[in-house]
Amino acid sequence: MPVPPQVQKVLDDVDKQLHEPSTVTNVLATVEQKTGVKRLHLVLGVVGLQALYLIFGHSAQLVCNFMGFVYPAYMSIKAIESSNKEDDTQWLTYWVIFAILSVVEFFSVQIVAVFPVYWLFKSIFLLYLYLPSFLGAAKLYHRFVKPVAARHSGSIDAKIGNFADRVNSAAGKLANEVRDHME
Structure with a gap:
């Protein structure tokens, strides 16, 4: 199922930010390298867990x-x-x-x-x-x-x-x- 263009733009913007040099992105790069999971997917997973916590x-x-x-x-x-x-x-x-x-x-x-x-x-x-x-x-x-x-x-x-x-x-x-x- 294709991603709507507005959502894709937000995902691209977030992914771009996740690749800019900072302490957080350095940690994400290390986790990405060790697990093989893209840093965008790691962040989206954390966001998903956060969303569940905010509900329950x-x-x-x-x-x-x-x-x-x-x-x-x-x-x-x-x-x-x-x-x-x-x-x-x-x-x-x-x-x-x-x-x-x-x-x-x-x-x-x-x-x-x-x-x-x-x-x-x-x-x-x-x-x-x-x-x-x-x-x-x-x-x-x-x-x-x-x-x-x-x-x-x-x-x-x-x-x-x-x-x-x-x-x-x-x-x-x-x-x-x-x-x-x-x-």
């Missing part, structure tokens, strides 16, 4: 959130340290979408009860958000978040300013009361 595993939520946090956090640190502004924008955009997803996910207990493969789909979605071949976070941001933020930024800024004024006023009153009691 006891700590699937932890593993999924680990996937959505550790690599992006590491890449964000690298972006902060680089002089390139584009990678900063990419990772800030990812974290905005990740934060929105985290708020929506407050209802995950109910979602998982009805949709048991939720953690697998969330993991795939997180990969879509941050992998360079997709950059889904930027697509979602420009399609959904940016228009909403632009439309409501004036009222949001005013409410934040109003809230900040209230907090400053309350803090001032509290400081005065503490001073009065101390005297």
